[in-house]
């Protein structure tokens with residue numbers, strides 16, 4: 559199926575978004591990791607943005623699923639189909655030349671060896687000559703321009719949809735890391751629960767994500783911001799409109815944000831002193847869509863006493879890093895599941 563490919567590909571297989579990077583071209587596909595399926599026939603109705611629009615709006619015979627929910631492959635068959643679909647989409651852009659390319663796939667570091675093999679198999683099934691696996695925080699660090707191959711400590715915190723990955727990297731390897739299943743999705747859930755508890759109002763995932771992105775903040779803001787939302791009143795069963803303030807969203811996000819802060823602190827505590835000193839100089843770098851939550855950098859800086867920097871284009875770091883890793887593909891040859899992202 560790679561009839562017109564020549565360049566190598568990097569795929570950021572994220573729980574929220576999948577990005578495809580072509581060497582020499584940059585990111586050519588950027589789609590939500592969502593697939594809509596017919597429940598009876600299991601045939602695919604839509605993939606990506608089109609399927610995401612269907613979440614919460616499907617009739618009984620169609621289901622919009624996120625096959626990578628919670629940082630793991632919840633549904634292998636659908637994940638494999640999704641990978642193939644996105645590769646085909648990249649192919650349609652006519653950016654790629656013949657021959658089977660090497661494909662570097664970035665996966666959440668929490669996945670099991672069996673799941674990793676499943677991703678490799680799916681990638682090969684899609685026509686890859688060779689499938690390589692890179693761990694998310696390692697790719698994020700490369701994409702954020704951190705000197706991962708140098709004998710100096712770099713700390714990256716990648717806050718995605720399903721997982722937050724915290725890692726200290728030096729000399730091409732992960733020295734210490736922590737992966738928690740608390741990230742953007744959990745923030746959305748926390749907002750849904752908060753509004754249900756406070757107002758007896760049921761809102762959908764898309765509305766809560768919008769609240770988080772538009773008025774969410776890790777610290778209280780001085781501006782009096784609010785957003786109008788619609789949902790279903792759990793008492794009357796009828797639709798209802800409500801104005802929610804930024805302050806309320808900050809409150810709703812407290813526990814989730816604190817879990818992320820805690821994961822960073824625990825990783826710092828386990829970090830060898832020389833590397834801690836390097837991190838103090840360079841700062842902690844935030845990547846992933848969750849890094850865009852307002853004031854998360856300020857909160858982390860206050861809680862850790864370290865400088866904290868949001869990477870440029872945090873949503874793209876993992877894909878860029880995965881693509882750049884193709885340039886050092888020899889470094890990834892023969893890496894087993896236990897040595898992903900390590901030299």
Ligand SMILES: Nc1ncnc2c1ncn2[C@@H]1O[C@H](COP(=O)(O)OP(=O)(O)OP(=O)(O)O)[C@@H](O)[C@H]1O
Pocket residue numbers: 571572573574575576629666694716717718719720721722741742743767770771774845846847848849850851852872873876
């Ligand atoms: N401005 C914003 N403020 C807060 N969160 C945001 C913002 N923009 C995007 N996000 C969140 O970022 C998350 C997606 O980030 P990203 O694409 O890095 O995740 P992913 O790589 O697919 O997931 P994972 O790393 O868990 O596999 C979503 O939860 C999304 O709601």
